[in-house]
Amino acid sequence: MKTPLAMAIAAAALTLSTAQADEPRHGGTLNTVIQPEPPGLVLGMIQNDPTRKVAGNIYEGLLSYSTDLEPRPQLAESWEVDDDGLVWTFQLREGVTWHDGEPFTAEDVVFSADVFHRDLNPSARAVLDHIESIEADGDHTVVFTLKQPFGPFLLSFEAGTFTMVPKHLYEGTDFRDNEHNDHPIGTGPFKFENWDRGTVIELVRNDDYYVDDLPYLDGINWHVIPDGASRAVAYENGTVDVLPNGTVENFDIPRLAELDNTCMTEEGHEYFSPFAMLWMNNREGPTEDKRFRQAVMYAMDREFARDVLWNELGNVPLSSFGSNARFHHDGLDPYDHDPDRARELLDEMGYDGEEVRLLPLPYGETWTRWAEAVQQNLREVGINVRTQSTDVGGWNQRLGDWDYDLAFTFLYQYGDPALGISRTYLSTNIERGSPWNNVGGYENERVDELFNEAATAFPDEEREALYHEVQEILHEDVPVGWLMELGFPTLYRCDVKDLVTSGVGVNDGFKDAWLDR
Amino acid sequence: MSFFARFAQNRGALIGLIILLAIIVMAILAPLVFPESPWRMVQRPFLPPMEVDGFPLGTDTMGRNVAAGLMHGAWVSLLIGLVSTLVALLIGVPLGAVAGYYGGLIDDALMRFTEFFQTIPNFALAIVLVAIMQPSVTSIVLAIALVSWPPVARLVRAEFMSLRNREYVEAARLVGQTNRTIIIRQILPNTLSPIIVLASLMVATAILLESALSFLGLGDPNVMSWGYMIGAARTVIRQAWWLSFFPGVAILLTVLALNLVGEGLDDALNPKLARERS
Numbered sequence: 001m002k003t004p005l006a007m008a009i010a011a012a013a014l015t016l017s018t019a020q021a022d023e024p025r026h027g028g029t030l031n032t033v034i035q036p037e038p039p040g041l042v043l044g045m046i047q048n049d050p051t052r053k054v055a056g057n058i059y060e061g062l063l064s065y066s067t068d069l070e071p072r073p074q075l076a077e078s079w080e081v082d083d084d085g086l087v088w089t090f091q092l093r094e095g096v097t098w099h100d101g102e103p104f105t106a107e108d109v110v111f112s113a114d115v116f117h118r119d120l121n122p123s124a125r126a127v128l129d130h131i132e133s134i135e136a137d138g139d140h141t142v143v144f145t146l147k148q149p150f151g152p153f154l155l156s157f158e159a160g161t162f163t164m165v166p167k168h169l170y171e172g173t174d175f176r177d178n179e180h181n182d183h184p185i186g187t188g189p190f191k192f193e194n195w196d197r198g199t200v201i202e203l204v205r206n207d208d209y210y211v212d213d214l215p216y217l218d219g220i221n222w223h224v225i226p227d228g229a230s231r232a233v234a235y236e237n238g239t240v241d242v243l244p245n246g247t248v249e250n251f252d253i254p255r256l257a258e259l260d261n262t263c264m265t266e267e268g269h270e271y272f273s274p275f276a277m278l279w280m281n282n283r284e285g286p287t288e289d290k291r292f293r294q295a296v297m298y299a300m301d302r303e304f305a306r307d308v309l310w311n312e313l314g315n316v317p318l319s320s321f322g323s324n325a326r327f328h329h330d331g332l333d334p335y336d337h338d339p340d341r342a343r344e345l346l347d348e349m350g351y352d353g354e355e356v357r358l359l360p361l362p363y364g365e366t367w368t369r370w371a372e373a374v375q376q377n378l379r380e381v382g383i384n385v386r387t388q389s390t391d392v393g394g395w396n397q398r399l400g401d402w403d404y405d406l407a408f409t410f411l412y413q414y415g416d417p418a419l420g421i422s423r424t425y426l427s428t429n430i431e432r433g434s435p436w437n438n439v440g441g442y443e444n445e446r447v448d449e450l451f452n453e454a455a456t457a458f459p460d461e462e463r464e465a466l467y468h469e470v471q472e473i474l475h476e477d478v479p480v481g482w483l484m485e486l487g488f489p490t491l492y493r494c495d496v497k498d499l500v501t502s503g504v505g506v507n508d509g510f511k512d513a514w515l516d517r
Numbered sequence: 518m519s520f521f522a523r524f525a526q527n528r529g530a531l532i533g534l535i536i537l538l539a540i541i542v543m544a545i546l547a548p549l550v551f552p553e554s555p556w557r558m559v560q561r562p563f564l565p566p567m568e569v570d571g572f573p574l575g576t577d578t579m580g581r582n583v584a585a586g587l588m589h590g591a592w593v594s595l596l597i598g599l600v601s602t603l604v605a606l607l608i609g610v611p612l613g614a615v616a617g618y619y620g621g622l623i624d625d626a627l628m629r630f631t632e633f634f635q636t637i638p639n640f641a642l643a644i645v646l647v648a649i650m651q652p653s654v655t656s657i658v659l660a661i662a663l664v665s666w667p668p669v670a671r672l673v674r675a676e677f678m679s680l681r682n683r684e685y686v687e688a689a690r691l692v693g694q695t696n697r698t699i700i701i702r703q704i705l706p707n708t709l710s711p712i713i714v715l716a717s718l719m720v721a722t723a724i725l726l727e728s729a730l731s732f733l734g735l736g737d738p739n740v741m742s743w744g745y746m747i748g749a750a751r752t753v754i755r756q757a758w759w760l761s762f763f764p765g766v767a768i769l770l771t772v773l774a775l776n777l778v779g780e781g782l783d784d785a786l787n788p789k790l791a792r793e794r795s
Contacts, residue, residue, distance in 0.1 A: 252752075369578060372556060375556065380557075386739055389651075390651070452744050
């Protein structure tokens with residue numbers, strides 16, 4: 001009789017202790033690093049990644065997104081759309097205040113979207129082009145009327161894209177010169193406290209946050225540590241508890257991940273889904289020939305690059321749409337590593353050994369090594385590759401001037417093909433001078449048609465059919481090489497709980513985080 | 518005493534010569550021992566030395582054979598060292614000769630020009646030159662040559678100044694030889710020994726410069742060199758010591774050997790000085 005009783009007690013105790021461990025607790029300041037130091041913290045005015053990371057905890061958008069890119073309520077409590085997909089009505093949360101105590105209302109939304117972002121924010125402008133009008137209906141209702149249905153509309157309300165800024169502080173002022181830029185005021189779970197340039201940015205708990213109990217942390221300190229090795233040491237010696245993506249060298253990640261009490265997650269990059277590509281100049285030289293571009297795809301050992309260079313983080317893409325992109329087509333024949341097939345294609349086109357220049361991305365060791373691996377892969381199938389090394393300025397300039405044959409890059413996908421993918425393939429997006437448009441110079445009328453139709457088609461089933469057709473064409477034409485969907489690993493102490501809960505990771509992750517110590 | 522006997526009297530020089538010959542043999546044999554490209558990824562990455570047959574020095578971050586890289590790298594290092602020294606001599610010797618022989622205004626002009634190069638730190642200038650010309654073997658050779666010719670010019674100038682009033686030069690002038698003939702046929706051969714000694718040391722410096730440039734990522738991305746190997750291994754030094762250790766030792770030995778040989782040459786070519794020194 002005694003044994004079962006003891007077991008029951010033990011089991012009860014175990015349940016109790018797990019229950020305790022799962023119960024979020026208040027208190028504690030979290031230390032992390034920000035790399036590089038952001039130029040400023042007013043989100044919407046500044047779009048750099050470090051600004052997004054820090055200020056994503058100060059400012060908010062109408063919606064946030066799960067790691068599956070499902071929209072979740074944030075400042076908007078609920079939303080509905082009419083049957084034509086044209087009129088979107090957002091119900092705002094009541095009782096929300098800015099960090100200075102003023103109430104947040106529908107007027108702020110109209111001002112932020114229609115005035116502030118139209119003036120300052122190029123990525124919001126791409127969405128605004130599809131919008132006919134934005135109107136407040138009372139204090140807590142906002143109505144967006146579109147010119148035509150726009151598929152990715154609901155994905156545009158992330159804090160970093162459509163940041164809500166306080167109308168009462170910015171209206172009628174010179175936005176860039178506003179005195180409040182030095183002391184950002186948002187609605188988020190943390191308030192700006194202090195910025196000691198070159199050392200630390202301190203955020204403290206917003207006691208008046210509209211969600212009861214949140215946030216659990218008393219504050220966040222973003223340390224500025226300029227050297228990669230020093231950042232790793234800061235984590236090892238306990239100065240910081242969280243290493244957001246991109247803060248330490250890839251080679252260092254496995255070593256750090258094996259440290260005691262260290263967890264790693266690859267979640268929290270779904271909204272950006274950075275996609276590494278190899279630009280191929282579709283205008284001239286051997287890369288003009290489709291068979292040559294296909295041969296390049298067969299020649300590259302992309303699994304090797306992922307396993308060895310990126311320490312198994314990330315994913316080898318099937319084709320033009322990332323594996324977690326919406327409307328991704330998974331029925332295409334993969335371009336496996338097949339050097340023989342590559343040689344056959346080169347023979348077929350009669351490649352004569354003409355020199356092909358390869359431009360690596362000058363973003364550090366991993367990218368340099370990657371270019372070396374690709375160079376070797378291509379040489380093994382008989383392509384005469386010459387690598388040209390350059391700095392960031394030179395890279396921008398050469399791509400902008402189309403003075404390249406093959407070039408590394410990576411691009412964000414922003415959750416929807418119409419926001420992040422079509423820009424790489426549309427012939428209307430060919431313009432000299434920028435390394436971020438259709439640099440490859442790919443032109444295909446049918447592809448243009450399909451992308452344009454799909455962007456405004458409604459409902460989603462219709463978009464899916466169009467996007468599947470476009471993927472089939474692109475897969476055959478290989479306008480660019482699809483290298484890898486990059487992993488965005490976040491390293492953190494295991495007793496930091498609920499850190500990465502959204503599709504933008506640590507950018508808004510500290511709202512739910514708590515310390516189990 | 519023969520030239521070689523005088524050279525061999527300096528033990529260090531003999532050792533240096535042996536090391537240098539070994540490295541040259543290594544460079545020549547590289548394509549035979551490792552016919553495949555040293556860039557080829559052949560085994561699993563981070564293989565420690567002596568663990569698997571055929572990989573005595575292990576593999577690097579991408580599974581490339583370190584031994585193959587080392588041997589192919591010897592070729593690159595020696596080639597760049599030699600060619601850039603030759604180019605530096607081609608610039609420095611004529612300039613120094615003309616300045617020393619004619620003197621006066623010509624000398625002033627040429628020496629101010631030389632000093633202009635001397636006031637800029639060598640390495641900084643080399644970095645700028647390579648960055649502007651885009652890294653390639655040619656641009657690296659040129660950059661190294663352009664920063665290392667001034668000492669040659671100054672040395673040759675000094676030699677010419679001391680020799681130009683010797684009796685045999687006067688005699689040559691009396692029989693009507695042109696200035697050019699006097700410079701090339703009469704004086705230059707007599708300045709060769711210090712030039713040879715200096716050149717052997719310059720090869721060593723050039724190898725170091727090339728390694729430093731490659732270490733900083735300014736090497737030719739298409740050739741495997743020792744400096745590149747160390748630079749690429751820098752970030753993983755805590756996980757894989759052998760990646761930077763072996764090329765480091767190779768650079769150390771080569772530069773040491775060249776310095777020893779240079780000293781031996783000095784002894785052999787200037788026996789008087791050598792005797793005074795000992």
